[in-house]
Amino acid sequence: MSPPVPETDSPIDPNEVRPPSPDMPVRRLGLDDLPDCMLLAQDRDWSREEHKWRLLFDVGEVYGIDDPAGGLAGTVVSTRYGTGVAGIGMMLVARRHERQGLGRRLMTHALERSGTASVWLTATEYGRPLYERLGFRAIGHSSAYTGPFRARPSDPARPVSRPMTAADLPAVLALDAEACGVPRTELVTRLPAFCTSMRVVDGPSGITAYGGAWRNESVTVLGPLIAGEGETAAALLSDLAAEAEGPLRVDVEHRWPALIDWAVDHGLTRAFTTTVMIQGADLPGDRDRLFLPVTVALG
Template identity: 25%
Template structure:
């Protein structure tokens, strides 16, 4: 492998004209960010990174600030030929410096990145369970509370924002608005009175139909939402779960999912995760925390 020096590399803030270059960078490490993902990140956050003397993007890191005092870092990528020169650290620092030092910043680390984040002051506060499904087994079960999944309407947005805030730990209005626009399917969970008790999104990526965020009042309601999102999809599925007990994970296994990794959640400027109500059953994607 050819290795290049750090000379002539400049740190940039990327924009829409850089989307193709960011896709190429993602592909250089075997990741599957596509234009829609990057557009959503740019719509509610910033992406920093280096370009070489040929105007090629060789590193990146994204930060998505949420509505009050929480942000998420992701998409930390360094082209293999430029590793070992501190580019990942430089881009992550740029992300951290772009928000207030009162902002709690979370990320989901790769095994390669975890030592660097620890040196920068991030602490492990949990983990995420990544599940992949090649052949989905539909569920015949339905919640016994009279719940029904229906297409999300504009009138539902304020309630969805509130449900997500209580499940995730901060309001994410701008992010969710853009993620819903990107979604393949957006559902809300209504009770017999018409009240919205949960919601779920699916996003079609290059390799998988990504299920999440999924917010539901209990395991059976979450399983029902997942089934409605996954039903009739012929390709691979992916869901990333925040920390929870084995009950829902066993449902996933019975539905054809297999756990493939368990990366750590890390945080800086705080000692713990934000307060959550345990209703988050699937995160949007690792870059969004």
């Protein structure tokens, strides 16, 4: 009788999912990996968001784990603002590799390299339990409001703001650093090229508020927005929205009910809610002036 054919001789099934082994390294990604980042986002039903990814590659550190079958199995982006705060975003693990510890490995890697006093992120329901296990605590909630903008008769008849110019950059950098408590020089310096519009509000002794709007595929995202108080913040939002193209998106923390009212009154509806979480020290700066992030991936 002939011996049984060893199993190793059976042909390899091309559809077999081979998980990245635990020693497959987390590596720093570069712009060459951008197409795979966008494919991974699509795998989790997120948009491709090329413009945003390019900014993240510019100002942040993008990490990933390769999929043995090709492409990426997971990504995370850490953006450091000095030694004070890091923002973490774009935590993504391909569906076929989820719940095997890749998310934890990616986040642990990013945290080990951040070295900042605090780390900030907004967590989806998928990510929150994992982040809690890694020592993050919830400090609030943020909701994305989206939809076509409808101007209101009650909107200010004239803009409260004017377009930002290159000469305004030092004052905008100073205002941003005061509100955030950390220098975000690299990020803020890139905003005029990244945004479709940036506007500032002048006070008696200089600029008191600034805001931006940028295109994310077919949507215009409103943010960042730093202002002295809620009324100016809402008026500046109206100015930015009035010149925006297509539907809007605005990510509002629930500690700003006036901005949620602004969004609803102008025709936007709540799309989803995330939990704002931090790890480490309380956030520095004057957060009462920080109304909107650039994107929830950056803070």
